[in-house]
Amino acid sequence: EAGVTQFPSHSVIEKGQTVTLRCDPISGHDNLYWYRRVMGKEIKFLLHFVKESKQDESGMPNNRFLAERTGGTYSTLKVQPAELEDSGVYFCASSQDRVATAYFGPGTRLTVT
Amino acid sequence: QKEVEQNSGPLSVPEGAIASLNCTYSDRGSQSFFWYRQYSGKSPELIMFIYSNGDKEDGRFTAQLNKASQYVSLLIRDSQPSDSATYLCAVKIESSGDKLTFGTGTRLAVRP
Numbered sequence: 254e255a256g257v258t259q260f261p262s263h264s265v266i267e268k269g270q271t272v273t274l275r276c277d278p279i280s281g282h283d284n285l286y287w288y289r290r291v292m293g294k295e296i297k298f299l300l301h302f303v304k305e306s307k308q309d310e311s312g313m314p315n316n317r318f319l320a321e322r323t324g325g326t327y328s329t330l331k332v333q334p335a336e337l338e339d340s341g342v343y344f345c346a347s348s349q350d351r352v353a354t355a356y357f358g359p360g361t362r363l364t365v366t
Numbered sequence: 367q368k369e370v371e372q373n374s375g376p377l378s379v380p381e382g383a384i385a386s387l388n389c390t391y392s393d394r395g396s397q398s399f400f401w402y403r404q405y406s407g408k409s410p411e412l413i414m415f416i417y418s419n420g421d422k423e424d425g426r427f428t429a430q431l432n433k434a435s436q437y438v439s440l441l442i443r444d445s446q447p448s449d450s451a452t453y454l455c456a457v458k459i460e461s462s463g464d465k466l467t468f469g470t471g472t473r474l475a476v477r478p
Binding site for chain 1: 368370398400402407408409410411412415454456458463464465466467468469470471
């Protein structure tokens with residue numbers, strides 16, 4: 254069984270540009286979570302999808318971030334326009350029932366210059 | 367005060383020793399506690415979870431929870447160089463929905 258996959262693995266963009274991160278969860282997992290780790294800080298929750306619906310987006314930092322989950326399958330996280338403080342590693346996780354059983358993807362390292 | 371606190375380390379132990387990793391949390395509504403291992407550049411991998419006070423053992427790993435002291439620890443017996451990684455403590459707060467709150471992690475180095 255394939256794990257959670259994320260694309261790209263690394264993205265370097267300039268301030269003001271747009272970047273879209275993609276997450277493919279494990280097949281059959283209705284729950285999909287986005288987390289972010291900025292340099293030197295802890296991994297922080299961004300949002301939680303159940304199928305295609307946003308269950309909790311309390312961790313989204315501001316309206317420059319837009320997450321979608323098309324048809325309850327893969328998810329995208331768009332940052333527009335990117336700022337320097339958006340640099341970090343963005344993790345996606347998926348689970349069948351709850352976060353306690355979630356599997357994490359390898360992350361996308363975003364560098365904004 | 368951070369919600370979940372860990373000593374960043376590095377914690378250095380010789381091969382074969384017991385490594386003791388500690389974590390404190392501030393929210394008494396925390397009900398589930400998790401230990402993840404993360405190798406550099408890789409995804410966090412769940413090692414153990416614990417819900418009840420006391421000890422929970424799984425192979426070389428033992429998680430210990432003391433809710434009165436708001437303290438959770440992970441013991442790794444017979445440490446191996448392959449255990450060298452960052453260990454992340456995470457809690458689930460029941461009133462905050464289905465999400466995890468992480469500490470910054472403790473880096474463990476096991477010396478051959």
